[in-house]
Amino acid sequence: MAATSVTLLGTAQDGGVPQPGCINECCMDPHGGVVRTRHPVALGVTDARGDRHLFEATRALSAQLSLWAAADGRQLNKLDSVWLTHGHLGHVEGLGQFGCEAWGIQNLALHCSKSMLDFVKANPMWRPLISDGHLSPNPFDTDVPVEIVPSLSVTPIQVPHRDEHTDTHAFLLAGENRRLLFLPDHDSWEMTLDIHGADDPRAWFRSLRADIVLLDGTFWSSSELGGKAGEIGHPPVKETLELLDNRRRGDPQIIFIHMNHSNPLHDEKSAESAHLRALGWEIGRQPMTFTI
Ligand SMILES: [Zn+2]
Numbered sequence: 001m002a003a004t005s006v007t008l009l010g011t012a013q014d015g016g017v018p019q020p021g022c023i024n025e026c027c028m029d030p031h032g033g034v035v036r037t038r039h040p041v042a043l044g045v046t047d048a049r050g051d052r053h054l055f056e057a058t059r060a061l062s063a064q065l066s067l068w069a070a071a072d073g074r075q076l077n078k079l080d081s082v083w084l085t086h087g088h089l090g091h092v093e094g095l096g097q098f099g100c101e102a103w104g105i106q107n108l109a110l111h112c113s114k115s116m117l118d119f120v121k122a123n124p125m126w127r128p129l130i131s132d133g134h135l136s137p138n139p140f141d142t143d144v145p146v147e148i149v150p151s152l153s154v155t156p157i158q159v160p161h162r163d164e165h166t167d168t169h170a171f172l173l174a175g176e177n178r179r180l181l182f183l184p185d186h187d188s189w190e191m192t193l194d195i196h197g198a199d200d201p202r203a204w205f206r207s208l209r210a211d212i213v214l215l216d217g218t219f220w221s222s223s224e225l226g227g228k229a230g231e232i233g234h235p236p237v238k239e240t241l242e243l244l245d246n247r248r249r250g251d252p253q254i255i256f257i258h259m260n261h262s263n264p265l266h267d268e269k270s271a272e273s274a275h276l277r278a279l280g281w282e283i284g285r286q287p288m289t290f291t292i
């Protein structure tokens with residue numbers, strides 16, 4: 001049986017790169033051109049049966065379906081389910097594309113928490129997605145694995161994150177050979193480790209038996225955004241690296257994703273990127289593919 005493939009279809013935080021309105025060197029070159037294009041984070045998962053599961057519905061849906069098709073060699077209109085971590089902008093902006101104004105897909109399985117489903121149903125723009133049969137809700141329960149095929153299950157893991165609209169989940173994808181944790185957003189290590197009863201990130205990843213971790217790398221440091229980054233949540237990568245230190249034998253592969261446009265990790269040649277790599281960790285690329 002073929003293994004499951006997981007393709008990272010975007011590496012940016014919700015605003016993407018270039019971020020609208022940014023004229024700094026992270027987004028605009030001296031001639032007014034675009035420095036780089038990075039979509040908001042999403043994953044394309046192709047299971048052993050060839051069914052395809054999209055994690056997050058970003059506004060770059062169309063481009064991400066093309067990237068994914070180039071990576072797994074399948075038709076870009078083959079889609080069997082969509083999974084959502086939470087209700088913040090970059091993770092849900094593309095939902096409307098499934099409706100009658102755009103794709104008009106029928107009966108796409110929507111996997112999300114009950115609070116996320118309530119949020120979709122309460123939104124006048126999204127309600128017809130369900131009432132007109134474009135999306136077919138499959139609410140999940142925290143910590144209860146959902147078996148997609150015998151060689152792939154998904155376990156939603158709750159994490160604390162500005163929960164004003166919906167709760168927030170990470171996903172643990174258990175393949176036949178490896179386990180991948182997808183954690184694009186959380187507020188702080190202190191809170192996340194506290195609710196999961198772990199002393200440090202390494203111990204938590206070990207308790208989940210994660211082999212690959214796609215981890216919240218939104219801000220490099222709390223001084224980013226003129227000091228405002230510290231107020232917005234997300235543990236800065238600098239702090240995460242202090243907790244992790246060097247990669248040790250038995251550690252998972254940790255790949256930082258969900259980078260804000262201002263994060264120097266978007267620049268592969270930055271000193272910050274070199275420091276992170278020297279410790280043995282990785283920075284997400286758009287696209288990159290894992291086999292689990
Ligand atoms: Zn986000």
Ligand SMILES: [Zn+2]
Pocket residue numbers: 018019022023024025026027028261262
């Ligand atoms: Zn920028």
